[in-house]
Amino acid sequence: MNELPPTTDTTLNARVQxxxxxxxxxxxxxxxxxxxxxxxxxxxxxxxxxxxxxWAVVLTLATWPLYDRFRSAFAxxxxxxxxxxxxxxxxxxxxxxxxGVGVVEIWREMNALLHWITGAEKNGLPVPAMVSRLPFFxxxxxxxxxxxxxxxxxxxxxxxxxxxxKFARLTQEISLxxxxxxxxxxxxxxxxxxxxxDGIALGKRFQTLCNRLLGEPGEYLATLxxxxxxxxxxxxxxVGLGEGAFLGVAYALFGVPHPALLGAFTGLxxxxxxxxxxxxxxxxxxLLFKGSVGAAIGLFAFGWVVVGVADHAIxxxxxxxxxxxxxxxxxxxxxxxLETFGLVGLFLGPAIMAALxxxxxxxxxxxxxxxxxxxxx
Numbered sequence: 001m002n003e004l005p006p007t008t009d010t011t012l013n014a015r016v017q018x019x020x021x022x023x024x025x026x027x028x029x030x031x032x033x034x035x036x037x038x039x040x041x042x043x044x045x046x047x048x049x050x051x052x053x054x055w056a057v058v059l060t061l062a063t064w065p066l067y068d069r070f071r072s073a074f075a076x077x078x079x080x081x082x083x084x085x086x087x088x089x090x091x092x093x094x095x096x097x098x099x100g101v102g103v104v105e106i107w108r109e110m111n112a113l114l115h116w117i118t119g120a121e122k123n124g125l126p127v128p129a130m131v132s133r134l135p136f137f138x139x140x141x142x143x144x145x146x147x148x149x150x151x152x153x154x155x156x157x158x159x160x161x162x163x164x165x166k167f168a169r170l171t172q173e174i175s176l177x178x179x180x181x182x183x184x185x186x187x188x189x190x191x192x193x194x195x196x197x198d199g200i201a202l203g204k205r206f207q208t209l210c211n212r213l214l215g216e217p218g219e220y221l222a223t224l225x226x227x228x229x230x231x232x233x234x235x236x237x238x239v240g241l242g243e244g245a246f247l248g249v250a251y252a253l254f255g256v257p258h259p260a261l262l263g264a265f266t267g268l269x270x271x272x273x274x275x276x277x278x279x280x281x282x283x284x285x286x287l288l289f290k291g292s293v294g295a296a297i298g299l300f301a302f303g304w305v306v307v308g309v310a311d312h313a314i315x316x317x318x319x320x321x322x323x324x325x326x327x328x329x330x331x332x333x334x335x336x337x338l339e340t341f342g343l344v345g346l347f348l349g350p351a352i353m354a355a356l357x358x359x360x361x362x363x364x365x366x367x368x369x370x371x372x373x374x375x376x377x
Contacts, residue, residue: 036224038172051344052184054161058347059091060199061226067196084196092189098264122152128289148264221355228325228354232347235319236334239310240271246306247280254295271346273311273334277303319350329353 046053060067071083127145195202201339210222248263256262262283269275287296316327325333330350337349 026140049187051342052187053191054341054344054348055188056134056195058229058233058344059188059192060195061080061229062237062347063087063091064199067199080197084193087196088189088193091192095185102261102264105258116236144163202250220359224358225351225355228351229347232319232334232350235315236271236346239315239318240269240276241267242314243267243270243276243306243310247276248304250280250299250302250306251283254283254287255292256286260370270307270310272338273315273331274307325354325357329357 054078067084067087070087071079074083086100086176127142138359207222214221244263244265244267248259250258251262262279266276266279269278280299284300284303287299316330319325319330333349333351333353335347335349337345337347337352339345341348
């Protein structure tokens with residue numbers, strides 16, 4: 001009988017190594033599939049909280065330098081919980097106090113409006129004095145006003161009876177919206193506390209992840225994104241609050257009613273480029289309606305001067321300076337982010353644009369920008 005040649009040790013080892021290699025390859029593929037599935041499942045579970053998480057991350061990145069100085073004032077044993085808790089409380093109060101003041105003022109204005117409507121229903125509305133000073137159609141407007149608003153009960157006939165069912169449904173919808181916003185705010189503040197508490201460790205892990213996935217360019221893009229978010233927060237929030245402060249003083253000087261409340265609303269809308277003109281135009285219209293033509297023109301002109309200096313001189317330097325982002329891309333990032341992500345897109349949009357512009361420079365510069373920064377550092 002012919003016997004098979006004995007299997008050599010080299011052949012056996014090769015077969016074993018091949019089997020091990022196939023097993024390892026299968027395990028790696030399975031691991032990647034499971035990892036992708038777990039990440040997708042996690043995103044699906046957290047999809048309803050992305051807004052709160054994004055706002056918490058943005059607030060953390062924007063205020064981290066302040067928090068770092070605040071934290072250094074505490075003893076080492078109190079930096080783990082007390083420092084992040086107090087700083088989170090301070091940030092929460094920054095939002096809660098103006099919101100509470102606004103709610104109180106709106107409630108007062110609603111009561112005054114109801115009182116005014118009751119008086120107008122009982123006594124009628126006299127023709128405003130400014131109607132007689134209008135250069136055109138003054139007689140026609142005065143005649144219409146006299147026929148439709150000056151008589152007692154005319155407002156009810158003009159507006160019609162209120163549908164109490166629709167009013168109740170509207171009140172219920174507003175209550176649900178307020179409840180959702182309060183829940184959103186609570187989750188944002190809670191997440192903010194944990195980000196402050198564990199921010200240093202999370203930052204190191206995120207830097208390690210970027211290094212493993214993308215290498216040195218990943219670390220550079222992560223640093224650039226953080227810088228873009230901080231500079232955007234400075235450019236939008238600080239400049240917006242500055243516009244609100246300047247125009248709030250102007251409202252008081254020109255005699256606009258409720259200057260503090262209007263100044264607060266101006267500061268909020270001024271965080272969006274060219275948003276402040278909405279409020280100071282309304283304020284100018286109120287002065288014009290009261291007959292203060294000169295004050296209305298002066299406030300309107302002053303408002304555009306403030307907006308021009310803030311939006312065209314200060315804001316582009318603050319937002320685009322740190323990331324070397326051109327003003328056009330700053331605007332595209334702000335408005336594109338606002339359209340895509342909502343209010344949080346005001347900060348995410350410029351950060352994304354900064355990363356894209358950085359990639360463009362990385363691909364097109366003769367010497368990559370990150371290498372220049374590394375050499376200069």
